Amino acid sequence: MDESEQQMDRSTTTRRATSETKTLFAKLANYLGSNLVHLVDTPDDPHVFRLHRSRVYYVREAMIRQAISVPRANLISLGICLGKFSKTEKFRLHVTALDLLGRYAKNKVWIKSNGEMPFLYGNHVVKAHLGKTTEDIVEHQGVVVYSMSDIPLGFGVTARSTIDTRKLDPTAIVVFNQACVHAPSSVQLQQTLTSLIAFHRDVGEYLRDEDTLF
Numbered sequence: 001m002d003e004s005e006q007q008m009d010r011s012t013t014t015r016r017a018t019s020e021t022k023t024l025f026a027k028l029a030n031y032l033g034s035n036l037v038h039l040v041d042t043p044d045d046p047h048v049f050r051l052h053r054s055r056v057y058y059v060r061e062a063m064i065r066q067a068i069s070v071p072r073a074n075l076i077s078l079g080i081c082l083g084k085f086s087k088t089e090k091f092r093l094h095v096t097a098l099d100l101l102g103r104y105a106k107n108k109v110w111i112k113s114n115g116e117m118p119f120l121y122g123n124h125v126v127k128a129h130l131g132k133t134t135e136d137i138v139e140h141q142g143v144v145v146y147s148m149s150d151i152p153l154g155f156g157v158t159a160r161s162t163i164d165t166r167k168l169d170p171t172a173i174v175v176f177n178q179a180c181v182h183a184p185s186s187v188q189l190q191q192t193l194t195s196l197i198a199f200h201r202d203v204g205e206y207l208r209d210e211d212t213l214f
Helices: 003-040 061-067 093-105 114-118 186-208
Strands: 045-051 055-060 081-083 091-092 108-111 130-133 142-146 150-156 175-180
Touching: 003 081, 003 091, 003 093, 003 142, 045 061, 045 142, 055 061, 081 093, 091 114, 091 186, 093 142, 093 150, 108 114, 108 150, 114 142, 114 175, 142 175
Parallel strands: 108 142
Antiparallel strands: 045 055, 055 081, 081 091, 108 130, 142 150, 150 175
16 A cells, blocks of 8 residues: 555544544433533543444543553453444444433433333333423433332333423323333343242251251
8 A cells, every 4th residue: 555545544543533432422412402511521530442342431541541452353341331333324322421411411310110110121111101301302302211219220212302291191102212221021030039949948957957067
């Protein structure tokens, strides 16, 4: 590759990196608004954004320095995975970003207890399950969804503005579910219950036989 081709390659790489950065920040700003500065400006504990295998990670600078010794081919993950770029260069947030979004979200939605399980199973939020929201949310705004006890459950995009939501029927969708902390399946619950029963049975046998064990 001659010098002119190398310059063109570097120019293409720079343009792509700039485009990806704009796309990433636009997506985050839709959820965080001006609070995005809390991810960028971190003088006490410097963090950076790193792209690895199409995924974007939010990482402490100290961890980056430690990860230098790991070959890129062997590096699986580092820091917090915010999401992934598609082949068409669209960025999709992953549920692993929920902790950061929940901490700095500008717009929030709280759902009633009877709406938690439907949401955790991947359903959208309907008005009947809506507990409260922050004021002046616009249509197609990124929001973090919380339980009424302020536990972040996932995030989504509003179907209507705050004003329009008040006029909707109880069955109307108010937030489109983008990602959530999935509820355990009935099989997982049964496995957990079986493990707990076995554990308590073992403890009971130990207590009953304690005098003869030693």
